[in-house]
Amino acid sequence: MSRVSSLLAACLLLAGAVGGATAEEVLIIGHHALPKADKATVQRIYTGRSVSIGQHAVAPANLPAGYAARDEFLRAYLEQTEEQYTGYWLVRRYVGKGAPPLELGSVEEVLKYVQGVPGAVGYVPVSQLPRGANVIFRR
Structure with missing residues (x-):
């Protein structure tokens, strides 16, 4: 096989792997006492425009930028890219409208947080x- 053919084959394999890859579904979970939510409520919570689900105060958590689950969450639930979400919070913080949700280092940390903190919300x-x-929302 020639060098050009090998390069072409590698490019096709890579394109197929990237193009054919689908992001894994992400679910919104909450502390066991939290009721079910809808997409609009999840959007309001993660953009700082709501601090409760019904009568229950919430404390949302994010995974760090670069996690595939975070990218999928932003795409599927907030309909934003990482850059849009980061920019949104930069402006919101600048004008004194709050701070972004707590950022935890791994899915395991999100699971522990949601299990142990009343009102905690996360995605996995x-x-x-x-x-x-307690899956509080699934799209």
Whole structure:
């Protein structure tokens, strides 16, 4: 196989892997006492425009930038890119309208946070959802 053919084959494989890859579904989970929510409520919570679900105060958590689950959450639930979301919070913080949700370092930390903190809300990939978790919204 010639060098050009090898390069072309590698490019096609990479394009197929990237183009064919689909992001894993992300679910919104909450502390066991939280009721179900809808997409609009999730959007308001993660953009700082709401601090409760019904009568329950919430404390949202994010995964760090660069996590595939965060990218999927932003795309599927907030309909934003990382740059849009970061820019949104930069402006909101500058004008004194709050701070972005707590950022935790891993899915495991989000799971511990949601389990242990009353009102906690987070998101996890469906493959890492523990048995018995309180899924408060699934798109």
